[in-house]
Amino acid sequence: MKIDPKIFKAYDVRGIYPGEITTEIAYAIGRAFGMFVVKDLKAALPAKVAVGLDMRGSSPFLAQELIRGITDEQIDVVDIGRVPTPAFYYAVAFKDLAAGVMVTASHNPKEYNGFKFCGPKAWPIGENTGLPKIAAYAANEFVKSKLGARGKTSALENITAEYVVQDLSYLNFGKIKKFKIAADPANAMGSLYLDELFKHIACDPIRINWELNGNMPVHEANPLKVETLQQLQEVVRNGKADFGIATDGDGDRLAFLDERGEVIPPSIIMGLVAQALLKKYPGSKIGYDLRSSRVVREMIESAGGVAVETRVGHAFIKAQMKQEDILFAGELSSHYYFRENYNYESPVFVAAQLLLLRSEADKPFSEIWRHHLKYSHSGEINFEVADKKSALERLEKKYAGGKISKLDGLKVDYEDWWFNVRPSNTEPLLRLNLEAGSEAEMKQKVEEVSVVIRG
Numbered sequence: 001m002k003i004d005p006k007i008f009k010a011y012d013v014r015g016i017y018p019g020e021i022t023t024e025i026a027y028a029i030g031r032a033f034g035m036f037v038v039k040d041l042k043a044a045l046p047a048k049v050a051v052g053l054d055m056r057g058s059s060p061f062l063a064q065e066l067i068r069g070i071t072d073e074q075i076d077v078v079d080i081g082r083v084p085t086p087a088f089y090y091a092v093a094f095k096d097l098a099a100g101v102m103v104t105a106s107h108n109p110k111e112y113n114g115f116k117f118c119g120p121k122a123w124p125i126g127e128n129t130g131l132p133k134i135a136a137y138a139a140n141e142f143v144k145s146k147l148g149a150r151g152k153t154s155a156l157e158n159i160t161a162e163y164v165v166q167d168l169s170y171l172n173f174g175k176i177k178k179f180k181i182a183a184d185p186a187n188a189m190g191s192l193y194l195d196e197l198f199k200h201i202a203c204d205p206i207r208i209n210w211e212l213n214g215n216m217p218v219h220e221a222n223p224l225k226v227e228t229l230q231q232l233q234e235v236v237r238n239g240k241a242d243f244g245i246a247t248d249g250d251g252d253r254l255a256f257l258d259e260r261g262e263v264i265p266p267s268i269i270m271g272l273v274a275q276a277l278l279k280k281y282p283g284s285k286i287g288y289d290l291r292s293s294r295v296v297r298e299m300i301e302s303a304g305g306v307a308v309e310t311r312v313g314h315a316f317i318k319a320q321m322k323q324e325d326i327l328f329a330g331e332l333s334s335h336y337y338f339r340e341n342y343n344y345e346s347p348v349f350v351a352a353q354l355l356l357l358r359s360e361a362d363k364p365f366s367e368i369w370r371h372h373l374k375y376s377h378s379g380e381i382n383f384e385v386a387d388k389k390s391a392l393e394r395l396e397k398k399y400a401g402g403k404i405s406k407l408d409g410l411k412v413d414y415e416d417w418w419f420n421v422r423p424s425n426t427e428p429l430l431r432l433n434l435e436a437g438s439e440a441e442m443k444q445k446v447e448e449v450s451v452v453i454r455g
Contacts, residue, residue, distance in 0.1 A: 003025055003135075007020050008134075009127075011116070011126040011127070012116045014114035023065040024065070025138075026062040026065040027065040027066070029069065030065065030070040030101075031070070031073055031138070032069075032134045032136075033069070033073075033099070034070045034072070036130060036134050037073075037075055037099050040130055040133055043075075045075075046074070046151065046152075048077070049098055049100055051080065051102075052082070052087070052101075052103065053083075053103035054082065054249060054250050055187070055188060055212035056105065057110075057215070058113045058214075059104070059113060062103050066115070071151035072151075074148060075098075075151045076152045078097060078156050080159045081155070081157065082212070083163075083189070084247075084250060084251030085102055085104060085252040086251060086252055087160040088116075089344035090122075090166060090341070090344075094166065098119075099118060099119050106252070107220070107221055107248040107249045108249065110214060110215050117130075122344045123342075124315040124318055160193055167346055167348035170338070170349055171356055173356065175356060176201045176202065176352065176355045176356050177202065177362075178203060179203055179242040180240065180241045180243075181198075181203050181204070181243045182244045182245070182257075183205060183206070183246070183247075184209050184229075185209065185247045186216055186220065186228065187218065188216060188247065188249045188250070189251040190245075190247025190254065190347075191212065193347070193348050197351065208232065219231065221247070221248050223246040226263070229255065229257070229263060233261035233263075241259065243259065247347070252335060252345040253335050254347045254351065256351075256354060258364065259365055259366060260366050265293065265377070266330060267293035268373065269354070270296050270299075271295060271372060272369065273330070273336065274286040274296075274305055274328055275300075275302075275305075276357055283306065284326075284328075285306045285324060285325060285326045286306070286328050287317060287321060287324075288307065288330055289310050289330070290310065290312070290405070291331075292331075293375055294375055295372050295375060296330075308320070308326055309405075309407060312331065312332075312422065317335075318337060321343040329343075332433070336350045376437070376442040378433060378435065382431055382432075383431075383432065383453050384428055385429065385453065390455070391421075391454075391455060392430075395452050402414045408420070409431075416441070417434070417436035417442070417445055418435055419433065419449055420433045421449075421453065432446070432449060432453065
């Protein structure tokens with residue numbers, strides 16, 4: 001059996017089922033992960049690992065063979081069933097398990113599936129923290145292993161409910177006033193934790209696209225794509241909702257809408273949550289990825305926090321949070337991380353914090369966030385470039401007069417605008433994010449920088 005190395009991405013394994021991801025590959029990856037847990041994580045037998053899965057039609061078949069592979073390596077499996085990814089992380093971290101595998105392709109379309117891995121305390125396993133070893137074990141070594149005593153499989157239920165209780169324990173959710181909340185999980189995993197959240201707070205929920213359906217029949221489960229939010233926007237406006245929530249395929253990212261149906265930019269979400277947290281944890285460090293708006297730093301510093309710029313990507317951010325004791329961090333991709341949850345994604349905590357903020361302000365959410373919208377951001381623009389290194393060198397030479405950072409790709413700051421260009425890890429692409437003081441200036445600078453990128 002040959003495994004296409006391209007299914008091993010920067011942070012996970014992902015591909016089309018059953019062309020690139022098969023049950024045979026799931027078994028091989030299970031065997032490989034079992035080896036990794038003992039050889040590299042140094043877990044003593046009998047070690048226990050969690051296995052969770054999403055709502056995709058292929059997930060039960062892949063999970064079954066994954067579990068068979070893990071237990072053939074004499075590792076015990078705790079089967080937590082269908083759970084959102086944050087609840088999976090909760091199980092690994094708070095149940096003191098040795099590691100875990102989540103069967104999911106996140107926000108990818110229905111044809112895809114894959115695996116996310118983590119170690120103790122939900123520590124991410126990616127390209128810099130062990131994923132290449134898992135790939136090597138799967139490709140070469142598992143067939144040589146001698147089958148001995150098998151690991152045991154047990155079930156652990158109600159993990160999503162426990163995860164929600166944990167997220168809510170960090171704030172006084174009893175002070176959340178009754179709001180009409182429209183929510184669209186796109187027939188995906190976010191509906192599970194939203195249902196649990198609604199049980200704990202006073203609310204009048206409007207549920208759309210709620211039943212789990214791996215075909216995601218109404219629209220793709222990716223709230224970063226504006227077109228996937230159109231139905232929710234209409235429901236918010238026509239239903240006179242106070243707030244809107246949309247989640248992605250495995251529930252680890254979410255978008256928020258105000259009562260007008262306008263999408264609240266992730267940068268401003270980061271800033272609002274940071275300001276609320278800094279009242280409880282004064283002087284703390286708050287992280288934001290380097291593509292984020294300047295307004296995040298301004299909001300953090302105005303509340304007495306220490307703003308820390310981070311690389312893009314959950315593995316890098318979580319490592320930096322641990323190293324620098326960062327309280328909270330966010331990404332432009334709508335992932336939000338919290339130190340008290342071992343730095344893993346905490347969407348229910350963020351949603352509840354925003355509802356609490358809305359309750360305390362006692363005014364429409366549009367009046368809470370819109371005055372922070374001070375800059376014009378391009379969003380992420382992709383360029384197909386054969387020689388990425390030469391393009392970055394041209395940019396650095398052209399904009400040598402700005403403040404240059406190479407934390408992640410190339411970022412150049414000027415007084416009234418900035419840009420960041422990052423190379424893709426897997427494709428011949430450069431990704432541009434640019435922000436300026438006005439839309440006209442932003443568009444002009446995007447065109448200017450684009451010319452340099454294309455050479």
